[in-house]
Amino acid sequence: xxxxxxxxxxxxxxxxxxxxxxxxxxxxxxxxxxxxxxxxxxxxxxxxxxxxxxxxxxxxxxxxxxxxxxxxxxxxxxxxxxxxxxxxxxxxxxxxxxxxxxxxxxxxxxxxxxxx
Amino acid sequence: xxxxxxxxxxxxxxxxxxxxxxxxxxxxxxxxxxxxxxxxxxxxxxxxxxxxxxxxxxxxxxxxxxxxxxxxxxxxxxxxxxxxxxxxxxxxxxxxxxxxxxxxxxxx
Numbered sequence: 001x002x003x004x005x006x007x008x009x010x011x012x013x014x015x016x017x018x019x020x021x022x023x024x025x026x027x028x029x030x031x032x033x034x035x036x037x038x039x040x041x042x043x044x045x046x047x048x049x050x051x052x053x054x055x056x057x058x059x060x061x062x063x064x065x066x067x068x069x070x071x072x073x074x075x076x077x078x079x080x081x082x083x084x085x086x087x088x089x090x091x092x093x094x095x096x097x098x099x100x101x102x103x104x105x106x107x108x109x110x111x112x113x114x115x116x
Numbered sequence: 117x118x119x120x121x122x123x124x125x126x127x128x129x130x131x132x133x134x135x136x137x138x139x140x141x142x143x144x145x146x147x148x149x150x151x152x153x154x155x156x157x158x159x160x161x162x163x164x165x166x167x168x169x170x171x172x173x174x175x176x177x178x179x180x181x182x183x184x185x186x187x188x189x190x191x192x193x194x195x196x197x198x199x200x201x202x203x204x205x206x207x208x209x210x211x212x213x214x215x216x217x218x219x220x221x222x223x224x
Contacts, residue, residue, distance in 0.1 A: 042202060042214035043159070056211070088157045105149060105212075109158035 006091050006108035014116050015081060021111045023074040023091030029106070030096040032074040034066060037088040037110070049074060050096055081115045088112050119143050122203050122215035129222050135190040137218045139203030142184065149212065150177050150188050151202040159202070162188070193222045 004025045013019050023032065030051050035043035048056035049068040057066075063085075065077040074091055088110045095103040120141045129135050139148070150162040163170050163177040165186065170177050174193075179186040190197055203215040 037157075040217075042204075042217060045211060090157070090159060092159075104164045105151075105161050107151075107159035107161065109156075112157065 004091055004093055004106050004108035006089075006111050008111060009109065010112050010114075012114045012116065013078065013081065015083070017081075018077070018079045020078065021076040021089055021091075021113070023076075023093075023108055024072055025093045025106065026072055027093065027106065028071075028095075029093035030071060031094045032068065033092040033094075033105075034074070034076050035090040035092065037090055043090055047076075078113075081113075083115045086113055086115045118216070119213050120203055120205055120215040122201075122218050124218060125216065126219045127221070129193050129220070131194055131222055131224050133193050133222075135193050135197075135220065135222075137188045137201050137203075137220070139186045139188070139215055140184060141186075141203075141205045141213075143205065143207050143213070145184075145205040145207055147206040148179055148186050149204040149206070150186070151204060153200045153202060153217070155199075162201075190220075195222045195224050198222050 007022045011019060032049045034046040036046050037043040045058050046060045047066045052068045052071055063080045067075040090110045091108040092105045094105050123138045147164055147166045149164050152160045152162050162175060165177055165179040174191045176189040198221050200217040200219050202217045204212040206212055
């Protein structure tokens with residue numbers, strides 16, 4: 001199984017809603033990532049989890065709250081979002097190697113979020 | 117100036133043509149990734165390179181560390197190859213720096 005599965009594929013929410021994006025992988029990868037991608041732009045890193053611990057937060061607003069309940073799952077909790085947060089949210093995973101090396105990245109299909 | 121520059125930004129080819137997409141970077145890297153993104157979003161990792169050359173089917177990726185340059189070649193291009201191709205370099209830690217992408221359209 002070399003898949004990263006993201007749900008839901010599409011999400012429409014109001015600015016007062018609370019919702020969550022989910023990501024799952026069963027490749028034994030110990031690094032998991034959230035990226036945000038606006039149309040016609042490259043992905044922007046939001047968060048990195050390494051061995052279920054948050055290792056990088058790229059100064060993301062607190063209305064985005066990541067959670068890694070176990071080594072296979074990564075959630076992104078959304079609350080009080082703004083219309084400009086509408087984007088494709090991509091999850092990725094990779095093997096964690098000692099030091100700074102990481103292996104090949106595996107991406108999910110993304111969750112397309114629209115904030116009204 | 118971006119740390120990762122791709123060229124061309126847009127490329128239109130006829131089916132069967134040989135295609136080259138270039139990536140230049142200005143920082144020290146430990147690895148370079150070539151990624152493919154189809155409309156609708158999902159990204160597929162095509163190659164991860166730290167030296168030399170890799171081949172997978174009709175795709176070939178090369179990297180010249182001294183010249184800080186990588187190329188992605190597609191032989192016998194097909195309309196299903198139409199996608200955005202993204203070069204990303206790994207500098208330190210878990211961060212990737214992405215190029216702006218090359219939109220490839222292959223016409224039948």
